[in-house]
Amino acid sequence: MIRPVPLKDAVDESVYGGKCASLGRALRSGLPTPDGFALGVELVKKVVRRDQPVVAEVTGLFQALAPAMAVRSSAIGEDSAEVSFAGQHATVLNVMSIEAMLAAIEEVYDSAQTPEVIAYRQKMSISGDPAIAIALQIQILSDVSGVMFTRNPLSGASERVIEASWGLGEAIVAGLVVPDSFRISPTGEIIERIAGEKDIKLIADANGNVLEVEVEPDKIEALCLSDGQLNNLHQLASDCETVYGSGLDIEWAFSQEKLYLLQCRAITR
Numbered sequence: 001m002i003r004p005v006p007l008k009d010a011v012d013e014s015v016y017g018g019k020c021a022s023l024g025r026a027l028r029s030g031l032p033t034p035d036g037f038a039l040g041v042e043l044v045k046k047v048v049r050r051d052q053p054v055v056a057e058v059t060g061l062f063q064a065l066a067p068a069m070a071v072r073s074s075a076i077g078e079d080s081a082e083v084s085f086a087g088q089h090a091t092v093l094n095v096m097s098i099e100a101m102l103a104a105i106e107e108v109y110d111s112a113q114t115p116e117v118i119a120y121r122q123k124m125s126i127s128g129d130p131a132i133a134i135a136l137q138i139q140i141l142s143d144v145s146g147v148m149f150t151r152n153p154l155s156g157a158s159e160r161v162i163e164a165s166w167g168l169g170e171a172i173v174a175g176l177v178v179p180d181s182f183r184i185s186p187t188g189e190i191i192e193r194i195a196g197e198k199d200i201k202l203i204a205d206a207n208g209n210v211l212e213v214e215v216e217p218d219k220i221e222a223l224c225l226s227d228g229q230l231n232n233l234h235q236l237a238s239d240c241e242t243v244y245g246s247g248l249d250i251e252w253a254f255s256q257e258k259l260y261l262l263q264c265r266a267i268t269r
Contacts, residue, residue, distance in 0.1 A: 002040060002042050002043045002046065002054065003043070003057055004037045004038065004039050004043065004057065004058060004061060004136075005037065005038050005040075006035075006036075006037060006038075007020065007023050007024050007027055007033075007035060007036045007037055007038050007135060007137070008024050008027035008028050008035075009024060009038070010023070010024035010038035010135075011024060013076070014076060015040040015041060015133065016038045016039075016040055016041075016074060016133045017041070017073075017074030017075050017076050017131075017132070017133035018074065018075070018076070018077070018265070019072060019073065019074035019075075019133075019135055019263065019265075020038040020074040020133055020134075020135045021074075022244075022263065022264055022265060023036075023038075023135055023137075023263070024038065025243065025244070026240075026243065026261055026264060029243045031236075031239060031240065031243065031261050031264075032236075032258070032259060032260050032261050033260065033261045033262070034070075034137045034138045034139075034140055034260055034262070035137070035138055036065060036069070036135055036136045036137035036138060037061050037064075037065075037135075037136045038074070038133065038134075038135055038136075039058065039105070039133060039134040039135075039136065040133050041076065041131045041132060041133050043058070044105065044109055044132055044133060044134050045109075047102065047105050047106075048105065048106050048109050055102065058101075058102075058105075059098045059101065059102065061136060062097075062098050062101055065136060065137070065138055065139075066096075067096055068094050068095060068096045068138075068139035068141075068204060068208070069095045069096075069101065069136050069137060069138060069139050070091065070092070070093050070094075070095070070135075070136075070137045070138075070139050070140075071091070071092040071093075071095055071101065071104035071105060071107075071108055071134060071135075071136055072091045072108070072134065072135040072136075072137065073089035073090060073091065073108045073111065073112070073132055073133075073134065073135075074132070074133040074134060074135050075089055075112060075130060075131060075132050075133070076131040076132075076133070077131075089108065089111045089112055089132070090107050090108045090110075090111035091108070091170070092104035092107055092108060093139060093168065093170070093204060093210050094139055094204035094205070094208055094209065094210050095139070095208065096207070096208035097208065100208055101136075105134055108132065108134055109132050109134075112130035112132045113130065139204060140253050140255050140260050140262070141203075141204055141255050142167060142168050142169065142253035142254065142255055143166070143167075143253075143254050143255055143256065143257075144164055144165070144166060144167075144224045144225060144229070144253070144254045145164070145165070145167070145168060145169035145172075145251075145252065145253035145254065145262075146162060146163045146164035146165060146169055146172055146179060146251075146252065146253075147162070147163050147169070147172065147249065147250065147251055147252070148160060148161065148162045148163075148233055148236075148237060148249075148250045148252060149161040149162075149248070149249055149250070149267055150237045150240070150241055150246060150247060150248040150250070150267075151246065151247055151267070152183075153249075153267050158186050159183050159184060159185055159186065159191065160182075160183065160184035160185075160186075160233070160234055160237050161181070161182075161183055162181065162182040162183075162184070162225070162230070162233060163179040163180070163181050164179055164180045164181075164182070164224050164225050165177045165179040165180065165196065165198045165201065165224060166198050166201040166215055166219065166224055167201030167202045167203050167213075168201070168202040168203065168204065168210065168253075169251060169252075169253060169262070170202055170210075171198075171200065171201055171202045171212075176200055176202070176212070177196060177197065177198045177199065177200060177201075178196035178197040178198070179196045179198065180193070180194065180195055180196045180198070180223050180224055180225065181193075181194045181196065182194070182225065182230060184230060184233075184234050188231065188234045190227060190230055193223055195221045195222065195223050196221070197220060197221060198215055198219070198220055198221075198224065199214065199215055199220045200212050200213065200214055200215060201213060201215050229254060229259070232259045233252065233259070236250070236252065236259060236261060237250065240261070240264050243264075244264055244266075247266060247267045248264055248265070248266065248267065249264070249265050249266065249267045249268070250263070250264050251263040251264075
């Protein structure tokens with residue numbers, strides 16, 4: 001029977017997709033990535049079809065990820081320097097029951113079949129049917145999160161460019177806030193700090209929900225990253241470049257002052 005594998009063992013991108021393979025590489029390299037499991041393309045199909053032996057195998061993983069997990073898409077050919085599916089395929093956060101876990105897997109699988117994704121595939125001349133693998137990861141309850149580019153994605157300048165906001169990073173991806181922005185030189189000097197307008201944040205509650213809540217008034221335009229945290233992000237960028245090479249798009253989160261790497265991929269041209 002096809003079985004899930006620990007995320008660190010997700011080596012074959014043709015089976016587990018680019019995201020799982022990238023996260024597995026991060027774990028094998030000692031980068032601070034949340035642990036979890038990888039579900040290959042054929043296994044995901046069997047779960048969606050409710051093949052009972054496979055469903056039992058997958059739901060047996062729940063306790064290792066409890067109390068909450070993130071269910072993330074990992075499509076074959078999902079992200080590269082030429083093509084990015086960022087925001088196209090679903091991610092389901094704060095999954096806290098076996099029933100919600102199965103529903104989240106189906107939601108992620110179905111997200112690859114939408115008219116928008118099909119149109120994007122046609123626009124980028126990607127042939128064949130979508131092939132979706134899935135990463136199941138321990139949910140990080142982010143205090144602050146965001147994205148970081150290891151070179152400026154607009155100018156190409158050799159500098160770190162960071163966007164950050166309170167709570168879960170999906171607030172930035174969904175355009176719900178104007179994030180803080182920072183620039184750091186290749187040697188670690190902070191070049192620029194610009195406060196955004198972060199009047200709401202997304203949080204994971206104890207009932208398996210992701211809630212949009214108001215930010216305290218004194219934090220709306222206050223910088224959400226300290227210089228120490230920026231130094232940690234600069235070091236993470238350097239560590240990622242050692243593993244993956246230059247020109248990276250990194251998703252990250254701080255939870256109780258600990259920095260986590262959530263995703264690392266090439267900057268899309």
